[in-house]
Every structure is written in C-alpha cells, then in structure tokens.
Amino acid sequence: MPRSVAGTLAGKVTKWVVLVFWVVTIAVAWPLAAKLTDVQKNDAISWLPGDAEATQVLQLQERFQSSDTLPAVIVYEKLDGLTNADLAKAAADVKQFAALDDIDGEVVGPIPADDRQALQTVVPLDLGSEGWDKAPDLADELRAIAESGDTEMSVHITGPVGIAADSAEAFAGIDTTLLAATLAVVVVLLLLTYRSPVLWLFPLLSAVVALFSAQAVIYYLAKDYGLVVNGQSAGILTVLVVGAGTDYALLLVARYREELRRHSDRHEAMAVALHRAGPAIFASAGTVILGMLCLLFADMNSTQGLGPVAAIGVGVGLLAMVTLLPALLVIFGRWIFWPKRPLEGSPEPTSSGLWARIGTGIGRRPRAVWLVTAAILGVACLGVLTLDTNGLSNKEQYTKTVDSVVGEEVLARHDLADAGSPVVVVADQNAAGEVAELTANTQGVLDARVVGARNGTAYIQGGLANPPDSQAAFDTIDRVRDAVHAVEGADALVGGNTAVNLDVREASARDNRVIIPIVLVVVLLILGLLLRALVAPLLLIATVVLSYGAALGVSSLVFHNIFGFTGGDPAFPLFVFVFLVALGIDYNIFLMTRVREEALQHGTRRGALIGLAATGGVITSAGLVLAGTFAVLATLPLVFLAELGFAVAFGVLLDTIVVRSVLVTALNLDLGPRMWWPSRLSKQPDVDPDERPPIVALDELRRSRAGARRLSQVRRCDAQLGGRRRQPTPAGFAMTC
Numbered sequence: 192m193p194r195s196v197a198g199t200l201a202g203k204v205t206k207w208v209v210l211v212f213w214v215v216t217i218a219v220a221w222p223l224a225a226k227l228t229d230v231q232k233n234d235a236i237s238w239l240p241g242d243a244e245a246t247q248v249l250q251l252q253e254r255f256q257s258s259d260t261l262p263a264v265i266v267y268e269k270l271d272g273l274t275n276a277d278l279a280k281a282a283a284d285v286k287q288f289a290a291l292d293d294i295d296g297e298v299v300g301p302i303p304a305d306d307r308q309a310l311q312t313v314v315p316l317d318l319g320s321e322g323w324d325k326a327p328d329l330a331d332e333l334r335a336i337a338e339s340g341d342t343e344m345s346v347h348i349t350g351p352v353g354i355a356a357d358s359a360e361a362f363a364g365i366d367t368t369l370l371a372a373t374l375a376v377v378v379v380l381l382l383l384t385y386r387s388p389v390l391w392l393f394p395l396l397s398a399v400v401a402l403f404s405a406q407a408v409i410y411y412l413a414k415d416y417g418l419v420v421n422g423q424s425a426g427i428l429t430v431l432v433v434g435a436g437t438d439y440a441l442l443l444v445a446r447y448r449e450e451l452r453r454h455s456d457r458h459e460a461m462a463v464a465l466h467r468a469g470p471a472i473f474a475s476a477g478t479v480i481l482g483m484l485c486l487l488f489a490d491m492n493s494t495q496g497l498g499p500v501a502a503i504g505v506g507v508g509l510l511a512m513v514t515l516l517p518a519l520l521v522i523f524g525r526w527i528f529w530p531k532r533p534l535e536g537s538p539e540p541t542s543s544g545l546w547a548r549i550g551t552g553i554g555r556r557p558r559a560v561w562l563v564t565a566a567i568l569g570v571a572c573l574g575v576l577t578l579d580t581n582g583l584s585n586k587e588q589y590t591k592t593v594d595s596v597v598g599e600e601v602l603a604r605h606d607l608a609d610a611g612s613p614v615v616v617v618a619d620q621n622a623a624g625e626v627a628e629l630t631a632n633t634q635g636v637l638d639a640r641v642v643g644a645r646n647g648t649a650y651i652q653g654g655l656a657n658p659p660d661s662q663a664a665f666d667t668i669d670r671v672r673d674a675v676h677a678v679e680g681a682d683a684l685v686g687g688n689t690a691v692n693l694d695v696r697e698a699s700a701r702d703n704r705v706i707i708p709i710v711l712v713v714v715l716l717i718l719g720l721l722l723r724a725l726v727a728p729l730l731l732i733a734t735v736v737l738s739y740g741a742a743l744g745v746s747s748l749v750f751h752n753i754f755g756f757t758g759g760d761p762a763f764p765l766f767v768f769v770f771l772v773a774l775g776i777d778y779n780i781f782l783m784t785r786v787r788e789e790a791l792q793h794g795t796r797r798g799a800l801i802g803l804a805a806t807g808g809v810i811t812s813a814g815l816v817l818a819g820t821f822a823v824l825a826t827l828p829l830v831f832l833a834e835l836g837f838a839v840a841f842g843v844l845l846d847t848i849v850v851r852s853v854l855v856t857a858l859n860l861d862l863g864p865r866m867w868w869p870s871r872l873s874k875q876p877d878v879d880p881d882e883r884p885p886i887v888a889l890d891e892l893r894r895s896r897a898g899a900r901r902l903s904q905v906r907r908c909d910a911q912l913g914g915r916r917r918q919p920t921p922a923g924f925a926m927t928c
Contacts, residue, residue: 200465200517203458209518213511217400220407227406230413231420239691240490240698244672248686251617255643255650259318260295262612263330264350265337266598267301268309268605273344278303280342281310287336288314293329304605311607316352326355330594349598350612351688354585357593361828362422372826373433374399376819384441384812389527393519394440394512401511402432405504412503419496426824426832427497428504434820435479435774436508438813439472440516442781445809447520451533461521465513471784474721475777476509478714482773485709490698494762546807546852550800553857561857564849568737574744577751579758582696583830584660587757590828603658608637612659614671615687616651622681623649629674635667659689668693699761707768711736714776722783724867730858731779738850739771742842749841750834760831767838774817774839775846778810782851786859787872794877795866799859807852814847 199205239246265288267273267281281301289298293316300312314333318325330348337346348356374395381391405428412418446468450460483505486498525532553560586596602608614636618626623641630653631639639653653671657663668690675683711732718728743764750756785806789798821843824836859866867873 200462200514206458206518206521209514210522213400213515213518216404220404223410224403224406227410227413227420227425230410231422231425239492240694241492241495242490243694243698244684245686245690245694248615248617248684248690251648251684252615252650252686254645254648256295256315260315261318261326261351261355263314263316263333263348263352264598264602265300265312265314265333266309266347266349266601267311267337267344268347268601269344270308273303273307273310277342277344278310280340280344281312284336285312288312288333291316291332293317293319302607304607306605309601309605309607311602313350314352318352318355324359326352326359330356347594347598347601349595349602353595353598357589357595361589361593362426368826370402370429370433372823373430373820376823377433377437377816380812380816380819381437384815385444385528387528387530389529390444393516393523393527394437394444397440397511397516397519398433398436398508400515401436401508402429402504404511405432405507408503408507409500412499418499419492420500421493421496423493423832424497424500426827428500430820430823431501431770432504432508434817435476435505435777436512437816437820438774438777439476439509439512441809441813441816442472442806443468443512443516444520445806447517448528448533449805451525451528452535455535457521457524461517465517467788469513470721471780472509472513474717474784475780476505478717478776478780479505479773481713481717482710482769485706485713486769488706488709489702489765491695491702491762494699494702494765544804544808546811547800547804549807549852550803550856553853554796554800554860557857557860561854561861564854564857565737568741568845568850568854572737572740572744574746574748575740576744578743578747578764580699580761580763581662581758582692582761583758584658586660588830590830590833599658608654608656612688613652613654614639614668614685614689616653616671616675616683616685618649618651618675618678618681618683620644620647620649622678622683623651625678626675626681626683627651627653629678630671633667633671633674635663635670655689659687660692664689665693665696696761699765702762703765706765710769710772714772718776718779718783721780722787722867723870724873726862726868726873727783727866730862730866731776731783731855734850734854734858735772735775735779738775738842738846739768742771742838742845743767746834746838746841749837754833754837756830756834759834763831763834763838766835767842770821770835770839771842771846775843775850778814778847778851779855781810781813782806782855787867790864790867790872790875794875795863795872796860796877799856802859803852803856810847810851814843818843 200209239249265284267277269277278301285298285300288294291314294314295317296315298312298314301310302312303310316329318329330353333348333352334346347353377395377398378391381394382388385391409418409420409428413420443464447461447464450463450467451457454460454463480502483498483501486494486501489495489498520527525534585599589596614630616626616630616639623644626649627639627641630636630651633653635656637654637656639651641649642652643650655664655667657667668685668687672685675681675685714735715728715732718731719725722728746767750759782802786795786798786802789801789805792798793801818840821836822840824832827833863877864873864875
C-alpha cells in the first residue's frame with residue numbers, strides 16, 4: 192500500500208470519517224443480511240450441472256408438472272404382519288393425502304410388500320418457491336395423518352420430499368449456529384494469542400461487520416441480478432469471511448505492535464504498518480478472490496455459484512480490515528494492548544522468541560531439514576490411495592440417523608422398490624411406445640409406461656429394481672441411456688433422482704480436472720508478480736501441492752479408521768484444494784514478502800531467519816484461527832461439511848506449523864539468493880546467517896571524528912527508516928543500515 196494512502200487511512204481526522212462510514216454501512220447492511228435466506232435457491236436445478244442430461248429432463252418435466260413438485264414416500268411397517276385393518280387404515284390415509292392443499296398429481300398406493308410386513312404410498316407435493324425449506328412442514332403433515340388413529344404401524348417419510356426435509360433440517364439455523372460457533376472459537380483463540388482482555392474485540396468486531404456487509408451485498412445481487420446462493424455457499428461464507436478476515440487482522444496488528452515500539456505517534460506507527468503489511472494482505476486476499484472466481488469454470492451450478500459469493504465475502508473482509516480495523520486501533524490507542532503495552536524503544540520479543548530459536552536450529556542443517564520434511568509429507572500423501580469420492584448415498588450423507596434413511600432401509604428390508612424415485616424419460620411423442628418398451632426391457636428396470644404427452648413430448652416413467660442411490664441403479668441409468676439414445680428421431684433424454692446423482696458425479700470429476708490446474712496457474716502468476724522471481728514461486732507451488740496431498744491423505748485415513756465415513760462427495764477434492772491453496776498461500780505470502788524485505792538489507796539467509804522470527808508467531812496464530820473456524824463446519828450433521836471442515840483445518844495447521852515455517856524456511860536457507868532468480872536480488876552477495884552486525888557503543892562514537900561520522904550515520908538511518916533498522920542494545924546500536 193502506498194505510504195500516502197496508508198497515512199491518510201490512519202490520519203487523525205480520517206480515522207473518524209472511516210468509522211462513521213462503517214457505522215452507516217452496518218446500519219444499512221444489518222436488515223439486508225438477515226434476509227439472505229429468503230433469496231437462497233435450494234431446488235435441484237440450482238445445484239445441478241447446467242447442461243447435464245438430468246437437468247434438461249427437469250426443465251422438460253415442467254410441461255407435465257411443476258419443477259417444484261416432488262414425491263413423498265410414506266412407509267408403513269409392522270413386523271408381526273399387516274392386518275386388514277392396517278390396510279384399510281393406509282387406504283383411508285390416501286384419501287386424506289389427496290385432499291392436501293399442496294397435492295400436485297395422483298396419489299399412488301398403498302403398495303404392500305410380498306411379506307405383508309410393510310407398504311408404501313407415493314404422494315406428489317408442490318413445494319412451491321420455498322423449495323426444501325417447505326419440506327419439513329409437509330413431512331410433518333404427512334406423518335400426522337399416517338400416525339393418526341389407533342395403529343401399531345411405524346411410519347417413516349422418505350423419497351425426495353423426505354430427503355429434502357432432512358436436508359432442510361440439517362441446514363436449519365446454519366447462519367446462527369455457524370456464526371455463534373465460529374465467533375466462540377475466534378474469541379478463545381484471540382484471547383490466547385493476544386493475552387489481552389481488550390484487544391481481541393477489535394479484530395472480531397471488524398470481522399462481524401465485514402460478514403454482515405458481505406451478506407447484504409450478496410442479498411442485493413441475488414435478489415436483483417441473479418447471483419445464485421444456496422445453503423451450502425451461505426454457510427461457507429460465514430466461515431470464510433470470519434476466518435480469512437481475522438487472519439488479515441492478525442498480520443496487521445502484529446506489524447502495528449512492532450511499529451509502536453519504534454514510533455511515539457501511534458498514527459505514524461499505523462501508517463508504517465499499513466505500508467509494510469499492506470502488500471502481503473492485498474496479495475493474500477487477491478489470491479483468495481481470484482482462486483474462488485476460478486470456480487466459475489465449474490460445470491456444477493452449486494460449485495459455480497460459490498465462486499462469486501466467496502470472492503465478494505473476502506473482498507469486503509479485506510476492505511474492513513485495512514480501513515475499519517486501523518481506525519479503531521488508532522482511536523483507542525496503546526492501552527488496548529494491556530497488560531503488555533508496546534512502548535517506544537521497548538525490545539521486540541520476536542527477535543529472541545520461539546520461532547527465532549527454531550530458525551537457528553533449521554539453519555544448522557537446512558538441506559537435511561527440508562529433505563526429511565518433504566519425505567514425511569510424501570509418505571502422508573499415500574493415504575490418498577484410500578480416498579473414495581464416488582459419492583455418498585442418502586444414508587452416508589448424515590452423521591446421525593434421519594427418518595428418510597430409516598424409510599429407505601425399511602423398503603429395502605421388505606424388497607419394496609422405492610416408487611418415489613423412478614427413472615424418467617422424455618422423448619418425442621411419435622417414438623414414445625418404442626422408447627417405453629426399450630426402457631422396460633433394460634436390465635435393472637422393473638417396468639416402464641407412458642404417463643403423459645404434451646406439445647409433442649412424451650413423459651415416461653420406469654421403476655428401478657435397486658435402491659436409487661446404489662451403484663447398481665447408476666449402471667441401470669447408463670444402460671437406459673445407451674438404449675434410448677439409439678432410437679433415431681426420438682430425442683430421448685433420461686433423468687430422475689438417480690440420473691441426477693450420476694450426472695453430479697461426472698460433472699464433479701470434470702471440475703476437478705479443469706479447475707485445479709487453473710487455480711495453480713493463477714496462484715503461480717500472483718506469486719511471481721509479488722516476489723519478482725521465478726524459482727521461489729515454483730518451489731512455493733510445489734510445497735502447496737505437497738501440503739494438499741498430505742492433508743488429503745491423512746484426512747482419508749482419519750475418515751475411514753476413526754470417523755467411520757465410508758466415502759466422500761465428488762466435489763470434496765476440489766473444495767479442499769481451492770480452500771487450502773487459496774488460503775494456505777496466504778502464509779507463503781506473509782512469510783516470503785517479509786523475507787524478501789529483509790533480504791534486501793541483510794541477504795537472503797539472514798533475511799529468512801528474521802522473516803521467520805517476525806512472522807512465525809502471527810502465521811501460527813492465523814492458522815489456528817482459520818483451522819478453528821473451518822472445524823466449526825463439523826457441527827452440522829452432514830458428512831460432506833464435516834469432511835471438508837476437518838481436511839481444511841488439518842491442512843491449514845500442516846501449512847502453518849510445518850510447511851511454511853519449517854520446509855519453506857529450510858529451502859530459503861539452503862538455496863540462498865538463488866530463490867530470487869532471475870531478479871537482481873539473486874545476484875546480491877549473501878552472508879552467513881549467523882553473522883551479526885557489529886555493536887557500536889555510543890560513548891566510543893562520541894570520542895572520535897570517525898565515531899562522530901558513524902553516529903551521524905545511525906541518526907540518518909533512524910530518520911530514513913524510522914528506527915526499523917536499529918536494534919537497541921545495552922551498549923549502543925547494531926549498525927544495520
């Protein structure tokens with residue numbers, strides 16, 4: 192950030208202008224942010240690949256029924272056998288189901304099992320514009336009817352409506368639950384980081400203001416400009432804005448506290464802090480924003496929609512952390528750091544702290560350190576071989592037992608095919624008979640018939656012999672497609688719930704192949720421009736990929752052997768990659784910009800140790816905060832978010848504690864100036880990292896003309912660099928200008 196801009200933002204007058212701006216902003220944003228759930232789109236089309244065959248079928252189905260219509264499957268079970276009275280009760284329920292206000296089609300059933308221990312009834316319901324948010328109320332209404340009267344039958348609601356109801360309940364209160372849990376984690380970690388009863392409040396307040404402001408912007412764009420937001424992206428937005436925003440705050444506060452020890456005027460200290468830390472913060476946020484925007488290349492609508500939502504959140508978070516937070520810090524003064532107020536001239540604790548000692552240890556044998564570290568990470572990558580991302584069945588999607596899963600198990604236990612999840616075929620009306628016959632004769636299809644025709648298009652349904660979320664059902668969809676696509680002039684398309692899940696799997700695999708290389712190229716370009724080198728960015732990208740592979744490998748082993756998860760969502764590798772690379776590269780940027788800054792004065796090897804000592808603590812703190820916020824995703828009863836939260840949290844900790852602080856520092860110390868090739872810095876002579884600048888006593892300087900000249904040099908250095916290059920000692924000053 193230019194010094195003039197930094198000085199203006201931290202000015203004695205402008206700090207109040209900035210504060211008033213954000214007070215007005217939050218007053219406007221608060222009520223709009225509360226309406227974000229009103230514009231969320233959780234219907235099937237908003238999640239599916241835009242050009243997938245199943246999506247096209249959903250669009251054509253609107254000729255026959257609303258795209259908001261989904262079937263509910265009411266499952267009755269009585270293990271000691273259904274009596275005639277039970278069958279009569281189920282038949283009477285059908286009439287009540289048919290009289291519901293939201294009914295949209297013919298109620299089918301009751302359909303008894305051959306063992307006469309279970310039966311099912313299919314009820315088509317119009318969820319309207321509310322989507323899955325309405326499903327829990329409809330499921331409760333159906334359950335109330337089915338359980339009424341004197342019956343010993345157990346009742347379960349499954350099928351698409353039952354699944355939607357359980358999904359809606361899993362996401363219910365996601366905004367308040369995630370926000371409360373995230374803020375609680377951040378408060379605890381900031382208290383441990385700052386050890387101050389006051390200071391933690393300012394980064395947290397700035398992050399909350401940023402979150403509500405981002406939600407208001409997204410609400411406005413979703414309402415009037417077609418931005419797609421769903422429950423998943425809204426939940427990730429909360430974690431991302433608070434986590435990333437707090438990271439930027441930690442970096443800025445650390446540099447501000449450092450400058451307060453060199454300046455008597457806190458406004459000047461903040462101006463220098465913004466000037467020095469600004470490039471790293473802007474580059475970090477820019478990397479995350481561009482990384483998230485790479486998701487626009489995705490086929491999956493849900494993945495594609497997350498990109499701009501996350502990018503807007505990080506952008507607003509960046510704006511708050513470089514304007515609101517500095518204004519608050521300079522308004523309230525040094526006392527907010529109590530009980531350890533940074534006074535002018537007080538020693539800088541990082542110069543002899545933990546990370547300074549770790550750097551000294553790494554410096555003894557840097558090549559051995561990075562080789563061993565890379566080898567251990569490489570072994571951890573082998574766990575990826577056990578990772579299964581072929582998708583999750585309905586049963587595998589939840590971390591707790593839900594009613595729709597119990598209903599599916601009852602159907603399977605009594606050999607009842609799920610009548611609420613048929614294979615759907617739309618075709619030209621003239622070829623309807625042939626297409627229906629081919630569908631019915633396909634292995635895995637129980638029967639098929641034409642259920643309607645309109646405007647030259649026929650609507651065909653067939654029952655699946657296997658559970659709709661099983662691999663056998665996916666294979667059946669492939670066989671049906673091969674058969675009906677071969678009918679000349681039929682223009683047949685195959686859809687239904689099973690086809691939807693199959694297309695999601697294939698689109699996610701394509702997104703993994705396309706987007707991951709794009710993100711790597713974007714990050715490489717940003718690092719190259721920021722560090723003005725080629726070798727360093729390439730090595731940093733290599734460490735990012737190694738860290739990602741290790742995080743994925745360890746996570747896979749934990750999922751299988753500790754959590755008991757049987758698989759993962761097809762989008763899981765992409766989401767973990769984008770978050771780990773886009774966010775993990777922040778720590779590369781925090782470290783390497785400081786190393787480069789110090790290398791210009793001290794040489795690369797000495798600069799690497801100074802950079803680690805100065806940023807090691809803040810990077811570790813930032814990693815803990817970000818890991819803690821993503822771990823909060825595990826509070827939701829969804830396997831995908833629990834896996835995502837664990838993998839990103841573990842990966843961030845691996846990044847901050849091992850990869851950035853140990854592996855990258857060891858590479859810096861081993862390669863020295865070659866890290867900066869082909870820039871001029873790569874040709875600058877380096878010095879031994881253990882060398883120290885000579886200590887010159889002030890009384891000796893005063894006793895000679897040469898000493899007077901050196902004392903003048905100290906003063907000129909102080910005037911030019913604000914004391915940043917002088918290290919006060921009991922004897923005098925270290926000459927480092």
